[in-house]
Amino acid sequence: MTNSPVPVFDGHNDVLLRLRLSDAKDPVGDFLDGRKDGHIDLPRAREGGLAGGLCAIYVPSPSMAKDQNGDFPTPAQPEALNQTIAMARILLDIERRSNGGVKVCRTADDLRRSIATGSFAAVMHIEGAEAIAGDLDALYVLHQAGLRTLGPVWSRPNIFAYGVPFKFPSTPDIGPGLSDAGRDLIRACNDLRIMVDLSHLNEAGFWDVAKISKAPLVASHSNAHALSAHSRNLTDRQLDAIRDTGGLVGINFGVLFLRDDGRRDESTSLDVLVRHIDYIAERIGINHVALGSDFDGTTVPSDLKDASGLPRLIEALRNQGFSDEDIAKISFENWIDVLDRSWAA
Template identity: 50%
Template structure:
């Protein structure tokens, strides 16, 4: 039996699923239900050694969540942009998800730990404990005075994306559309510039994944930290506004940053569809492109587990070892796979977190 490759994942939405699932929390986290993409048992069985766990506040809705597979089945498409959300609307769910991340550690103290530094992450990995790092996808829960950022930082927040695919008081996100360019409008606001500077001061990574092109460039201009997109793919292969152009990948390389390879089918398929059909060849073409343009020291995984439609070949977190096998068959040697699996993330986080 092939030994598991321990890996660090740049993005998942398990906290939102945990918040919204009607089943008892213990069943969703500790039980072997097989639902969703993640739970503790499957993470341990797959080599999931750690990752960024997103606090994401979804658009207010009284109905069921959107069926992205249906909405993105017939490109071209342009999904309506959700309206801006105030910090008063966003904070309750954001605080609840921050609490759930800590609850996960209390519920399984030997198996899961909330980590605030690379030293803590490495220490967890050495003893086989999964390292959970708090991330925020869309900064709506941070009010205009930025005071809440200090509170979330004390809770463990170490990575933050100023926007999701809707405007915030800090900047503008790219739409969920296909095909399209990331050049979709204005960049950071004045408050967004203040937010980036404070994140630099506190040692909070700025995630570029959902920012439009002007916002990306504004972060590059204002921040002194490495440029990081936690879960994005190659625009040259799939022209979604969410994917990164070669120019952006070059900037990430030059600034010593990272791009996390996203498993979402609508950012993999050349036609932007959300079906589960992408094979290893499609996924490996994106990895090849990211490595060629950003460099092999600046690419890792950013799965988007529990937040996307996955390729059928992956299915859930237990499919990641199969991806590593496909990388090996494609010609990636063991040192390169180790870089992509975890070492590049560790090196990047070491430069970003304080």
């Protein structure tokens, strides 16, 4: 391995929820100074070359007891908005207290400058738009606060769309497509230059977005259904549509989305993760594949462990025959390119 880690821009992490739920006296300070729980803090990011990423604001379901349809319950909008604001504040507090070590990025130029100067490039992202009512007022306010990417759903239904449930083996073709409110949300995101994230959206919703959106199709943390038949993964036809719009797939490090048996097994080899990268690069081109770890939100291979282990993934890519140019595209350049085009579309 090289002494200087390859910079990695990551398409998805759940560190804000982990900090929100922490019982620590000062979770923001723990992130900045380092505390050895979870997958990400600033010292481990620097050690592993994690240069930034989409920092998700995700509001958990009120309970994990599924309904008769197998769906997780959906948070009520007022409470979801309160929790969303609380997590946005955590991100902004991290930036304020970091002495330049963290930057909440609103433009592609912000991303480029942050990576060049070694400041952690954080992008405010919402995973599941329960905080937003049908009037979309909150969307416009959150955009002013720094929101730049949004997934309409997590794996549960809401007023906008149907989130694909966690099922293995299963296709992603579960449930109906976008509602009228969902179509309005996609159009508003296009107008505001907010990137729409298709991870967690079911197949019908995916194709509805493909019909409506003027921006590249992006799935921030999903894998190849051909290799792992999980409902959260993308079919070859979906991959082709992403390619045809100049979009991107961020590879999820979660072992249950990587394995061909759907097991949550930490001993899963990094070679299995690389196989998904290789498959998607072969299918739709190297310019359309990147990383979307799901750090702090899923079980990752024990060989990776946390953000400090990213150089081991880079080494596995080299061992598979990816060139330095290919690795730069996968690790950060493709994300910056697609965000630049999405935000300027």
